[in-house]
Amino acid sequence: MEDGAFSAEESERILKAVIENKKRDIADLEKSKSRLRKQERIEHADALIRYLRADMAAYMAVLAEMTGDSEYLDGIDADEIDEPKCPDDYQDYLKTLSEEDTELEAKADEIRTEYFNRILDENYQSIGIQALLSPKMMKHILQDPYILSVIGDAIFNDDELYEEFCGIMKPKKKKKGKKKGKKGKASSKKGSKDRA
Secondary structure, eight states: OOBTTBOHHHHHHHHHHHHHHHHHHHHHHHHHHTTOOOHHHHHHHHHHHHHHHHHHHHHHHHHHHHHTOGGGGTTOOHHHHSOOOOOTTHHHHHHTSOHHHHHHHHHHHHHHHHHHHHHHHHHHHHHHHHHHTOHHHHHHHHTOHHHHHHHHHHHHTOHHHHHHHHHHHSOOOOOHHHHHHHHHHHHHHHHHHHHO
16 A cells, blocks of 8 residues: 555655654653643643554554554554544644654654545445445435435536536437338338339
8 A cells, every 4th residue: 555655665664653753752751740740730741642642543553554464453542543632732742853753743644644535535435336236225315405416516527427427318319210211212112003
C-alpha cells in the first residue's frame, strides 16, 4: 500500500519514528507530572497524555494494517483509538518539538489521514454495491428523493459517466418505416398482377 506521496517503505519508517517519539514524550510527561502539586496542572498533564496515547494508538493501528503485523496492536486499548478532545495546551506541546520531529509529525498525520480516507471510501463502495444488488434496498432508494438527487448529481457532474448515461438512455430508433416499405412493395406487385 502506498499513501499519497509516500512509498510503503517511507510510510512505515515515518510512522515508526513518530510512535517512538510519542512513547518518549509520554514517558517524559509522566515523570514531570509526578512533580506537580496543583490539581489543575495535573489534570492538564493527564489530558495531554491521554491525547498523545490516542494519537500513538491510531498510528500503531495504521502501521499494523500497512505491514500486516498485528503485533503493533499489542497493548492498544480500543478506546484509545477514538481520540479524546484535543487539550488546550497541545499547541504548546508541538512548539517543544524539534524541527525534525515537527516535520515527521506532519508527514505521519498526512499518512494517517490518507489511510482513514481510503478505508472510508472502501466501506462506502462496499455498502453501495450491496445496496444496488439488493431488490429491497433498490425499492427504498427509488422512493427516496434525496438519494436519487445524490446519484443524479454524481452522474451529471462526471463528464465520462454522464456521456455513458446518455448513450445508454438514448431511445433506440424504431424501424417501422422500413417494414411498411416492404409491405407497400408487396401490395404494389399484387395490384400489378390483378390489373394484368
